[in-house]
Amino acid sequence: MDTTKGDALENNVGFWKRIGRRITGIPLLAWILGILAAALVEQWVGYEFAELIGLPKIPVLFGALIVLKKKVWMQSPMMIPSTMLYVFSVYILVIGVVARVLAAPANRAAGGLMKMPLWISVLIHLGIFYTALHIWSDISAYRVITLKLTLIAIMVTLSLNVINGYMGEFSCSHPGFMALGAYAASAVTLIFFTNDRLFGAAVLPASLGPFVFPLALIIGGLVAAIGALVVAIPSFRTRGDYLAIISLAFMFIVKSVIENLEVVGGPRGMGSQPNYADLPTVFVWTVLCIWVINNFVRSILGKALNAVRDDEMAAEAMTVNTRKTKMVAFMFSAFWAGVAGGLFAHVIRFVNPGTFGIQKLAEVLAMVYFGGLNSVYGSILGAVSLNLLGEMLRPLEIFKWIIIPVMLILVMIYRPTGLIAFKDLDVKKLIRPR
Amino acid sequence: MANILQNLVNALQWGSFYALIALGYSMVYSILMLFNFAHGDIFMVGAYIGFGVATGLVALTSMGAIVLPNWLILVLTIIISMFLTSFVGMLVERIGYRPLRDAPRASAAITGLMIGIILETGNLALLGAQRVSFPPLINSVTYELGGVYITNKKIMIVFVSIGFMIALQLFVTRSKWGMAMRAMAYDYVVVPLMGVSINNIARMTFAIGSALAAVAGILFGIAYPVLDPYMGILFGWKAFVAAILGGRGSIMGATLAGFLLGFIEIFVAMIFPSTLRDLIAYSIVLLILVFRPHGFFGEPYSAKLRL
Numbered sequence: 001m002d003t004t005k006g007d008a009l010e011n012n013v014g015f016w017k018r019i020g021r022r023i024t025g026i027p028l029l030a031w032i033l034g035i036l037a038a039a040l041v042e043q044w045v046g047y048e049f050a051e052l053i054g055l056p057k058i059p060v061l062f063g064a065l066i067v068l069k070k071k072v073w074m075q076s077p078m079m080i081p082s083t084m085l086y087v088f089s090v091y092i093l094v095i096g097v098v099a100r101v102l103a104a105p106a107n108r109a110a111g112g113l114m115k116m117p118l119w120i121s122v123l124i125h126l127g128i129f130y131t132a133l134h135i136w137s138d139i140s141a142y143r144v145i146t147l148k149l150t151l152i153a154i155m156v157t158l159s160l161n162v163i164n165g166y167m168g169e170f171s172c173s174h175p176g177f178m179a180l181g182a183y184a185a186s187a188v189t190l191i192f193f194t195n196d197r198l199f200g201a202a203v204l205p206a207s208l209g210p211f212v213f214p215l216a217l218i219i220g221g222l223v224a225a226i227g228a229l230v231v232a233i234p235s236f237r238t239r240g241d242y243l244a245i246i247s248l249a250f251m252f253i254v255k256s257v258i259e260n261l262e263v264v265g266g267p268r269g270m271g272s273q274p275n276y277a278d279l280p281t282v283f284v285w286t287v288l289c290i291w292v293i294n295n296f297v298r299s300i301l302g303k304a305l306n307a308v309r310d311d312e313m314a315a316e317a318m319t320v321n322t323r324k325t326k327m328v329a330f331m332f333s334a335f336w337a338g339v340a341g342g343l344f345a346h347v348i349r350f351v352n353p354g355t356f357g358i359q360k361l362a363e364v365l366a367m368v369y370f371g372g373l374n375s376v377y378g379s380i381l382g383a384v385s386l387n388l389l390g391e392m393l394r395p396l397e398i399f400k401w402i403i404i405p406v407m408l409i410l411v412m413i414y415r416p417t418g419l420i421a422f423k424d425l426d427v428k429k430l431i432r433p434r
Numbered sequence: 435m436a437n438i439l440q441n442l443v444n445a446l447q448w449g450s451f452y453a454l455i456a457l458g459y460s461m462v463y464s465i466l467m468l469f470n471f472a473h474g475d476i477f478m479v480g481a482y483i484g485f486g487v488a489t490g491l492v493a494l495t496s497m498g499a500i501v502l503p504n505w506l507i508l509v510l511t512i513i514i515s516m517f518l519t520s521f522v523g524m525l526v527e528r529i530g531y532r533p534l535r536d537a538p539r540a541s542a543a544i545t546g547l548m549i550g551i552i553l554e555t556g557n558l559a560l561l562g563a564q565r566v567s568f569p570p571l572i573n574s575v576t577y578e579l580g581g582v583y584i585t586n587k588k589i590m591i592v593f594v595s596i597g598f599m600i601a602l603q604l605f606v607t608r609s610k611w612g613m614a615m616r617a618m619a620y621d622y623v624v625v626p627l628m629g630v631s632i633n634n635i636a637r638m639t640f641a642i643g644s645a646l647a648a649v650a651g652i653l654f655g656i657a658y659p660v661l662d663p664y665m666g667i668l669f670g671w672k673a674f675v676a677a678i679l680g681g682r683g684s685i686m687g688a689t690l691a692g693f694l695l696g697f698i699e700i701f702v703a704m705i706f707p708s709t710l711r712d713l714i715a716y717s718i719v720l721l722i723l724v725f726r727p728h729g730f731f732g733e734p735y736s737a738k739l740r741l
Contacts (some may be wrong), residue, residue, distance in 0.1 A: 032498045091643075158671070164540065170543070175498065197589040237724075237725035237727045238728070241682060242678060242723055244678075245674075245679070245719070245723060246723050248671070248674075249719050249723075250716075252713075252716045255712070256713035257713060258714070260710060261708060358667060360546050362551070364542060365543075365547065366548070368548075369540065369541060398555050398558055399555075399559070401554075401555040402559070403557050405548035405549070405555075407546075408544060408545075408548045412534060412537070412541045412542075412544055413534065416537030
């Protein structure tokens with residue numbers, strides 16, 4: 001940077017610009033280390049600090065549950081400034097200071113990592129990030145379940161983005177794919193590893209369960225992918241609104257079939273899945289999903305999706321096999337939705353057909369279009385923000401369902417394709433030193 | 435035989451709700467190429483407005499402030515509710531659709547969905563979660579015709595809805611405003627050059643669609659007097675299915691498909707266990723669309739259509 005000129009202008013630039021200038025030189029590694037530090041600080045002194053400033057316990061979700069609950073702040077108004085102080089000092093201050101202090105060594109380390117094979121440096125980043133998440137979620141079981149559901153939401157949103165964003169169809173069938181995956185995966189684990197009221201005694205020893213669980217998820221995904229043929233084959237002849245109806249009808253059909261199948265519990269649902277989907281499992285599957293989908297959409301086939309979206313006839317003329325492209329895209333997307341459904345069933349440890357209805361559809365569509373079409377970043381942002389927001393606004397009860405829609409309408413009006421649309425996720429660019 | 439005829443009458447009534455709501459979807463679609471996903475909830479709002487107006491008029495009559503026979507109360511309720519609900523429709527158009535006219539179509543679908551959620555939640559916040567019951571405006575009289583029981587309510591509902599459909603058809607084909615609507619559906623770009631305001635036509639279309647939804651809501655309230663804030667969701671989606679099945683933007687098609695959907699649902703429930711109703715009804719819809727991908731009266735996708 002040109003230091004003399006920078007110093008001369010230093011007094012004239014605004015507060016935010018100065019903050020921005022300090023932030024730009026920080027690589028991703030330093031931010032992750034900052035998050036890790038914040039999680040460690042919370043684990044070591046969180047309770048003591050919370051007690052010191054008059055909070056009964058550590059604020060679970062960044063204090064939103066305390067600040068927004070009317071009963072709490074009517075009784076003890078000091079809770080609000082204390083919570084803000086807690087969130088500021090434990091999260092914002094620690095992350096900011098640690099990231100800033102470690103910027104120079106982290107830059108050197110990131111430079112060193114760049115020379116190594118890409119997968120090693122990515123694994124190191126992910127390892128540190130996962131450790132931070134694990135420590136953060138250790139504080140309460142509520143954090144763990146919120147985190148798991150958020151990660152699953154990322155998977156579903158990404159898989160829907162493949163169809164709605166990259167291929168430009170309006171698919172309403174993803175709750176159906178999720179339901180197929182959830183039921184198939186649950187059936188596998190329930191038949192083989194548990195003594196259950198629906199399927200009888202366990203066939204295999206329970207100790208084998210966690211090793212076979214990935215296989216169960218893959219079976220769930222494959223069942224969903226086969227189900228996707230029902231939507232994919234009509235898509236050869238029609239598109240747009242008619243395909244939307246076909247996929248919607250598919251969703252209703254799946255729900256109705258499950259409701260009428262007494263083998264899987266009918267409308268009462270299916271419960272007591274074994275507790276295989278712990279945080280590391282969900283995290284690994286999510287990372288795998290992001291990695292595979294990101295590679296898929298950047299491959300030749302992924303570019304063919306964009307070609308089909310922009311002009312099907314021109315794509316056909318340019319030797320894109322549109323039928324194969326549509327088929328692969330639907331099955332691929334349904335596979336990941338099915339895997340996410342299987343994980344969902346094992347996180348909640350109960351599934352019923354009512355879960356996978358119109359409400360779920362609205363939720364997933366909202367995440368895709370809020371985050372941004374045609375972008376992996378966008379899906380991650382949309383899923384994380386809407387999921388966390390949904391949890392954080394829970395104390396507002398039904399007004400939550402006014403605030404979130406209003407926000408979405410505003411986003412749609414001012415950024416019709418979503419917050420981060422049409423942006424590639426380039427891992428090399430992400431982890432490079434600044 | 436009597437059983438089949440009985441179900442035919444029920445299906446006519448059930449289908450007329452779908453058809454009235456599907457008309458609103460179809461009209462908006464034909465001129466803006468957008469589906470108004472809040473339409474099911476406008477139906478719900480229409481039913482509640484009808485409930486409010488009817489209750490108010492009944493209360494005024496019983497207090498002796500005005501003297502009105504019951505049938506006049508019903509007519510007034512329909513007219514006033516149509517008028518009020520059309521403003522809800524215009525508001526939805528102004529907030530959710532006009533800013534997004536040049537945006538990707540899916541974005542407008544999302545705003546429609548979200549406005550629908552806001553209408554449901556707003557209703558819940560205003561009136562609470564308990565269900566309200568529609569005041570009985572017509573004394574139920576049952577006629578028996580060769581083993582088939584027909585109530586005067588059913589006759590009224592079917593004839594009122596068919597009357598509104600014919601009126602709409604006449605309005606669209608015979609009036610100058612209807613001509614402007616058809617012109618806009620035909621070519622969206624040239625119409626403003628001919629001195630027709632797109633905004634006015636769009637607003638009017640939403641108003642008419644919402645007024646029809648209000649009629650459907652009131653008729654529904656007369657047939658099934660219990661209203662709840664989420665009643666619009668299922669009806670909305672099913673009417674949306676009917677609108678597509680009829681062919682995009684075809685008034686005739688939407689009417690026929692609405693009745694067809696009613697028939698399918700009632701007769702499936704007659705023959706099979708009623709839990710299979712959705713399964714078979716949607717399977718039929720899916721099959722129809724697989725073999726006739728553009729609905730009954732829709733035109734295939736072509737380069738001419740704005741996508």
